[in-house]
Amino acid sequence: MDLSAINPILLLASLMVAATPIILAAVGELVVERAGVLNLGVEGMMITGAVCGFIVAVNTGSPLLGFIGAAIGGAVLSMLFGFLTQFLLSNQVATGLALTLFGLGLSALMGQSYIGIKAPEFPDWHIPVLGDIPVIGPIVFQHDPMVYVGLAIVVAVWAFLKFSRAGLILRAVGENHEAAHALGYHVIRVRMLAIMFGGACAGLGGAYLSLVRVPQWTEGMTAGAGWIALAIVVFASWKPMRLLLGAYLFGGVTVLQLNLQAAGMAIPVEYLSMSPYLATIAVLVIMRAGRAPGSLGQSFHASR
Amino acid sequence: MLMLEKRPQPSKAWTLAAPLLAVVLTMICGGLLFAALGKAPVETIRTIFFDPLFSEFAWFYRPQLLIKGAPLALIAIGLSFGFRAGIWNIGAEGQYIVGAICGAAVGLAFYPTESFLIFPLMVIAGILGGVVWAMIPGILKVKFGTNEILVSLMLVYVAEQLLASMALGTLRNPEGMGFPGSRNLAKYDSASSWISENAGMHWGVVAAFIAVIFAYVILSRHQFGFNVRLAGQSPRAARFAGVNPKLLVLVCMGISGGLAGAAGLFEVAGPAGQISIDFNVGYGFTAIIVAFLGRLHPIGILLAAGLMALTYIGGEIAQSNLGLPGAAIQLMQGMLLFFLLMVDVLTNYRLRFGKGATV
């Protein structure tokens, strides 16, 4: 065993990248849940985003357009969920699960002729000056732009929820939709927008996998990342900044166990892999209830 | 402007008509999809929805419907109690896995002894495994008020890791040439859940039918069924009626966990045969959908489980006979679920166009 082989700087740097797709998907879901909607279809939206982004990027040669296409693809799919749950008042749990099934099938059909093709190159940004700072530079300032986009979205969501009036309305809708409605807010409209934002973010997360991480299209390539995003939202107790912590913890456990393995240490991989989920449950218990948005998962129908 | 108006009573007519409408809509849209993929739409739809029941080989497919539908029905029945009472256990997949592990472990511990006691012990272990796994979110909800949706979901991932560990380690077949996976329980007479393989009958199928009947009786005749429904419709009224909400949570979680655990045990000791890394194939999640499609009603659940099983089996036939991609089947299943959830609105709400005409 040789633990000195583990380079903490590189470990943290790769964690930044590894956590990005999950952060993107999770921050979208966080907004959706803060609006009182539980969309379990994150995996389906992610993989649809992955295939849309890939198709657009390959055909246009531009990864940037690919990401835009992915966001649109994810948002369009999420509108299906929104239409069913918000206008037709279907159960959110069941609809979300159906969305995952639908997304997996749809993406596989769409991607049929794109197997074995490589995505156009998406270079890293070596940010001048900042990137040259020792230690911090390689960890924080030498990644591809999407890493920063992900972080920027998290900060923006934090500021939006905390300081903006629209954010306040969104939280009100999520906490108590009856009261928000009584105050004259359009509960359904707010929720639809939140759901579409969630879809777009999940799409970006998926595209990060198909355009940067892998970068190829293969069926089922998200391999459960959407479900981890759901867990992280809970772990973060619906707070954007804690979401980063959660994503790094979840990603960190994987990276750490791989590192320990590579360093020659015998570790019970399965038990280490289940630890973040147990930690999430512990966080839930410590935080107590009430922190979950009050109307989470409930349908709203204005009685006129 | 399209508007919804809540019906004072759910419409009886639509309760029956809505699912049929959904299936018809799926057939139309699915047909268009298949046509777009260059397949004959009518033939494909016929293959998926009718061939398993009425083709030349229906004698083979009909029992298979039982095998595929039984775990779905069994789990969904258990979930329906909680769902009616507003208790959301969505971790049935985890309870299914843990039930299978516990039950299989008991069976494997006795290998190769033959005794008629082994199988009943396995069933008990399977049920207990599921109950224990479901009690974690149950007790945490009662004690600390944590959200059971999220805790039960987290425990699915934990159970999956546990399964991998068991298949690779503790329960690995010592004569399996180093490959992961346990011994085959279906080949071990005392532990097998098969009654007749050709008839598609194993104890899980029997248990599913018994569960349907019991659920029906309890929900329509028994005080507990009344309490469950009351708690779901009006938690306050339930409290005035003397329903202990904490006890209700534990009982509902226990029922759903126990039945999911039992389903896992019956599956591992029969159709699946062994604990393997990929033992779980999503029955626990599909059962949630089945429970909703069946409107949380025991008979409805039975029919919904049958319908889901039909699309799985019909989908396989369409793949192998017509060369339809597996993804198209998945997409059509998603469509079917969407339509079923969509038309559900008609049961509880009236559609209104502006002022006046009612549909």
Place this chain on the structure above:
Amino acid sequence: MTLKSILAGATIAASLSTTAFADDPTKVGFIYVGPVGDGGWTYEHDQGRLAVQEHFGDAVETVFVESVPEGADAERVMQQMALGGADLIFTTSFGYMDPTINVAEKFPDVMFEHATGYKQADNVSVYSARFYEGRAVQGHIAGHMTESNVIGYIGSFPIPEVIRGINAAYIHARAVNPDVEFKIVWAYTWFDPAKEAEAANVLIEQGADVILQHTDSTAPQAAAQAAGNVVTFGQASDMAEFGPFPRVSSIIDNWGPYYIARTQAVIDGTWVSTNTWDGIGAGMVGIGEISDAVPADVKASAEALRDSLASGEYHAFTGPLNKQDGSVWLAEGEVADDGTLAGMNFYVEGLTGDIPQ
């Protein structure tokens, strides 16, 4: 169905053209564990199916069902294919072993071919590829190419198939570079791009400049490309899109020739249950083009190794070889027997760490 096969054989004997049975084509079924779009294991089996289709044209009809879970579902799909008139069914995952045997009992006239398993019956053959021969060639190239003397290996699950590959690669890397060290991580998945990318990154960060992978996605290739100076090898499919660097060569699953031969045997009525374990020689294991990023002399010696493995004059596990604990496994000149290889659950001497249990 036997009758049909015999008749088919008789027709051949009468040297009629194959178009004679266009009316009653031989039906060959395939059962896949993943989607054909996985770009790896299942994709390559489907390429084999397409090769059969192309070779025989109208004389053979191929059918397949993808993403079939192991267990009850697999059994049903096999049975459904048999009922649907399949004469020969390939079941392409280890987990289909018991279902294949069960269904074969019920359909004595249908021939089954189970990939990577060890249970045979009168109408069940087993077949697998000696991928370790390909690993030996990779190890040889890797041993030459590494400058840090650290080679990273991404394993899927600790099963004999994977352990064999690790041993074969290590033996041949050490043969050309005695200082070489292997770092092994187990991903506990056959396919999870995000996790594979992380595994590759971890290995690269810990000093590996060559990555061997026994998982199916291209994510490790991309990670190596991003790192810039890391060598990789394609797995399952050629992954040529990552050549000429970082991907310098590959192991290709090439099932086509075997599938064609077995289908021909059914048509001829000469099919008998066999246990096939073919390597480079029979063409079941393909070595992808060694790119120009590899120095010419290394390329030449790697090709020589490949050819000697192919001709059978050299076995990838030839003594003297010791087990990890130092005990003697193979004496000078002795070659490993297939039984030991099939159930291999130990590392050879020099590898560090334990195989997880």
